[in-house]
Amino acid sequence: MISKVFFCADQTATVKLSAQIASLAFPGLTVCLSGQLGAGKTNWVQGFCKQLNVDPLLVNSPTFVIIQEYPAQLTQQDGTHQSITVYHFDAYRIKDDDEFCELGAEEILASQNICLLEWGEKVSEFLPEDRLHIVITATGETSRRFELTALGTKTAELLNQLPLAS
Numbered sequence: 001m002i003s004k005v006f007f008c009a010d011q012t013a014t015v016k017l018s019a020q021i022a023s024l025a026f027p028g029l030t031v032c033l034s035g036q037l038g039a040g041k042t043n044w045v046q047g048f049c050k051q052l053n054v055d056p057l058l059v060n061s062p063t064f065v066i067i068q069e070y071p072a073q074l075t076q077q078d079g080t081h082q083s084i085t086v087y088h089f090d091a092y093r094i095k096d097d098d099e100f101c102e103l104g105a106e107e108i109l110a111s112q113n114i115c116l117l118e119w120g121e122k123v124s125e126f127l128p129e130d131r132l133h134i135v136i137t138a139t140g141e142t143s144r145r146f147e148l149t150a151l152g153t154k155t156a157e158l159l160n161q162l163p164l165a166s
Contacts, residue, residue, distance in 0.1 A: 002156050003149040010142040014040055015047030017146060021132075022051035024158045025074060027084060027112040030128050032120030035136030040144050041118040044136065045088055048116065052086060061090055061118070067103060072114070084113055091119040100126060130154050 008014045021031075031048075033041040046056040052072035059070065068088040073081045087108050094100050100123050109115055109126060120127060130152020137145040150156040 001149060001151055002159055003147060004159055004162060006146040006148070007139070008144045008146065011040070011043055014043055014144055014146075015050070018044045018047035019051035020162060021148075021158070022048040023075070024161050025052070025114055026154060026158070027074070027082070027114070028128075029155070029158070030109060030115045030131040031117065032124070032127060032131055032133045033116065033118050033136065034121050034134070036138065039136040039138055041136060044134070045116050045118070049086055049088075052084070052114075054086065059088065066090055066093065067105070067108070085111075086114045086116060089115065089117040089120070089123075091117060091122040094119075094122055097123070097125070128152075132158065 006017055008017055033044060035041055042059070042061045046059045049059045049070055049072065050056045052074060054070045054072050059068070066089065070086045070088065072084050072086045074084050075081055089105070091100065105123070106126055109128060117123070117127070120133075132155040133149045133151060135147045137147075139145050148159055150159040
């Protein structure tokens with residue numbers, strides 16, 4: 001398990017950080033986003049998805065629908081593109097484990113797609129062991145602190161490829 005901390009002065013910096021992570025994404029990546037209401041979880045997801053050629057205007061908080069699905073494009077190291085689906089979960093309103101399972105979440109999380117989970121700590125027992133956990137803390141009106149923790153080999157490789165934490 002390794003961790004890095006980043007400070008972002010505004011939404012532009014947050015989008016840049018999420019885009020850097022998306023540029024290193026791989027099939028099967030799961031990212032758990034934690035933070036207070038209004039911390040910037042959905043804004044982070046918008047930047048991530050934009051990097052994967054998803055229109056950021058299509059990306060909104062799935063609070064009431066719980067799961068959004070976005071067709072995306074991963075850019076491989078050789079410059080080719082791979083079609084992939086990004087699943088954007090919001091577990092804030094999940095009542096219990098049964099409700100989460102009824103959504104087909106276990107199958108989605110086991111797939112080779114990308115899963116981004118807001119409030120993922122509420123369903124942590126269903127998450128793959130190798131995942132990236134991001135805790136977002138508001139440090140000002142638009143500034144944020146991001147603590148990224150890799151909980152497995154592949155996510156540790158991703159985190160090690162990011163520039164030095166600020």
